[in-house]
Amino acid sequence: MFTIVKREEMAQGTVILNEIEAPLIARKAQPGQFVILKANEEGERIPLTMAETDAAKGTITIIYMVVGKSTAVFRDLQVGDAYQDVIGPLGKPTHVEKVGKVLCVGGGTGVAVLHPITRAFKEAGNDVTCIIGARSKDLLILEDKMKAASNDLRVCTDDGSYGHHGFVTDVVKAVLDKEKVDQAVAIGPVPMMKAVCAITKQYDVPTLVSLNPIMIDGTGMCGGCRVTVGDKTKFACVDGPEFDGHQVNFDELQTRLRAYMEEEKACYDSHCR
Ligand code: FES
Structure with missing residues (x-):
């Protein structure tokens, strides 16, 4: 289980930040990569690009806008609650180099x-x-x-x-x-x-x-x-x-x-x- 350790409401409660325990993902993730989350057994799979990762703490941070049922279910999760599934890191990282x-x-x-x-x-x-x-x-x-x-x-x-x-x-x-x-x-x-x-x-x-x-x-x-x-x-x-x-x-x-x-x-x- 992927427990929420921090939760913040932003933009008048329409945008939610969740910091989630996911040590294996936090260790490997790079900027630009995403995870797919499911709140519970019947939940829809929602892809979200990670806003922050902390390898030392073993956490990842996602920030999402509440736009439908699945994100409304996410919004109901409080600190101490957990997502059933978080898979990642997925996708290719951003190609970053010195260009000027x-x-x-x-x-x-x-x-x-x-x-x-x-x-x-x-x-x-x-x-x-x-x-x-x-x-x-x-x-x-x-x-x-x-x-x-x-x-x-x-x-x-x-x-x-x-x-x-x-x-x-x-x-x-x-x-x-x-x-x-x-x-x-x-x-x-x-x-x-x-x-x-x-x-x-x-x-x-x-x-x-x-x-x-x-x-x-x-x-x-x-x-x-x-x-x-x-x-x-x-x-x-x-x-x-x-x-x-x-x-x-x-x-x-x-x-x-x-x-x-x-x-x-x-x-x-x-x-x-
Ligand atoms: Fe199925 Fe990309 S989500 S091919």
């Missing part, structure tokens, strides 16, 4: 995934500018951690309640107009990643994105996580989760993510009743 100037862009809970990657690029000797965004100030997460993990942090909110009033893409464009960037990383909602990649492509900046399609086994067996990258079918769980953002078919990914929306809503509504 790196631009890390995160939105929503994608910021949690971006945090260890940003830190790794900075530790590798890169000059890292980070841009994070949320709909409003109270939905912004991990600002202090992202500040420490980067050389320069810019913050945006859609409603202007904090930082730049507007989308992360406005600031991405402003940075690229002024500076030469050698590598970008964009992690967040699909429309955000698509929009960031459309801009970085104009400036010829290689851009990594981390994809989170529906997954079942997480080991390349079921095909549930298939995505199209450069007209080739890839499995996000074993070929990713990170891909060249300029090659990803984001429209197809978005359509596949919405395939079970009605069923998911009905399931969530009956859970909440």
